[in-house]
Amino acid sequence: MSRHATPVPMTARKSGPLTGEAQVPGDKSISHRSLILGALAVGETTITGLLDGEDVLDTAAAMRAFGAEITEAGGVWTVHGVGTGGFAEPADVIDCGNSGTGVRLIMGSMATTPITATFTGDASLRSRPMGRVTDPLAAFGARAHGRQGGRLPLTLVGAADPVPVRYAVPVPSAQVKSAVLLAGLNAPGETVVIEREATRDHTERMLAGFGARITTETTNEGRVITLTGQPELSPQTITVPRDPSSAAFPVCAALVTEGSDVLVPNIGLNPTRAGLFETLRDMGADLTYENLREEGGEPVADLRARFSPDLRGIEVPPERAASMIDEYPVLSVVAAFAEGRTVMRGVKELRVKESDRIDAMAQGLRAAGVEVEEGEDWWIVTGRGFGDVPGGVTVESRLDHRIAMSFLILGLASNRPVTVDDAAPIATSFPVFEPLMTGLGADIARQTEPA
Ligand code: S3P
8 A cells, every 4th residue: 555655854963872762562463373373263253462563554445345243442452353265245346555464364264265356565565576475375276367477466265175285385474384274274184385494384373363273383394284274263362572673673773772772572483483583693792582472382581781882793594584684684783893803694585575675774784884795695895893884875765664673773873963864764664663772762753954
C-alpha cells in the first residue's frame, strides 16, 4: 500500500549518553502468525502485545477479507477464526503493503482452499521474488499467475483437491517454510518440510500450541518438520513477546554512544533469532542478559547495553546468518565504530529483503566515510573506531524500515549528522521508534528545513 505519499526526512545527530528503559514493541513475526493462526482456528483467540505496525495491520485486514472477524479494544485483539479450510474468497485485491512475511504466509494459508485471491503490495514488495513460495504451493495443486519473475500483483487459485507435499526448502527462509506448513494444514495426510539451516521456528511452535500434530527431527538432511493435515485448531490466548529485531536498535545505539547505559526489558532470546546479540558480545560489546527466564516456552531476558568504545571487528560465523538475518544492517553500523574488519559471509538473502540491504548499507556507509567491500554473498566493513566516522550525509531508505533505522543509529555517533530521505517506512515494524529513541536521549528529529 502506498500509504506514504509524502516522504518524512529524519536526521540523527551526535548524542549521548543514552539512558533509561526501552520498551520495544511486540515481535513482528509472532504477530503475523498469531493473526493468521487465530483466523484458522475455530472460535475466539485473544492476543495481547501484538505489534500495531503497518505490516501487521495489513495482515489483520487481509484476515478480515478472508472471513475472520478481528477487533481490538484497549490493546487486546480478538480474532474469531473460521477454521482450517474455512477461508472465504476475498471480494477485492489483498494489499500486503511492505510485508514479505504477510503476503507469503497468507498465500500459503489460502493455497489449499478452493478460492481465488489477488495479492499486491508497495513498490518494494512488488519487486521481491514470490516464485520461492508459489513453486512449492503449485505442488499442492494451487496455481499462481503473477508478473514476470513471479512478482506481485499475483493471483493465486487455491487447490480444490490438495495433495500433501514433501519439500526441501532451497533457500534459508522461514517465510517459505511457513507458507508450505500453512498450506499443509488443509491438505490430507502428512506434509513434510526439510530445511538445511535452522530458520526462525515460530510457525512450528505456534502450530503445536494451536493443537496441530507437528514434529521436528534433526537428521543429516537438516531439520525435518512433519505436519499432519486437516487438524481442528483450537483458539488460544497469546501474549506476544517483544521483538529482538527491534531491540537491536536501542541496544546498538547504546553500544556506540558515549556514556550510555540502556535496559531493554523482556526480549525473546529464541536461539533462531538471537544471533546478533551473540555477535555483539563476540565483538567485545558490554551487553548482558539480566533476569534470564522462560516464558511461554521461550527464553526471555532483559538486555543491558552500555557504551563499548573498544569494539573489534570479527568474522561473523556464516552458520549464524539465519538467526540474525534482519540485523546485518545495524550490525554494519556497529562495525563502522569497531577497530578492524567485520566480515559477513553467507548472506545473499540480504539482497532480496525490503531492499537490497547489502547495496543500501554499502552505499550509505561509503558516503559517510566508511570502507565497505562486497560480493554477491558477502560484505566486509572496515571499522574506523569510535569517534572517527565522518557522517555528514543524506542517505536513501529505499522503502526499508531497517535501513532507515540503521542509518539513524549511525548518525548518533558519527561526527556530522546523518539524514535519511524517508523515515516513514519505520512505521511498518517500529511505530514508536522516534519517541522511544528521543526518550533515551537520542537527538533524532524530523527535518523541517533542508539539511
Ligand atoms: C520472517 C522471516 C525472515 C525475515 C523477515 C521475517 C518471518 O525472512 O527476514 O523479516 O517472520 O518468517 P525469510 O524467511 O525470507 O528469510
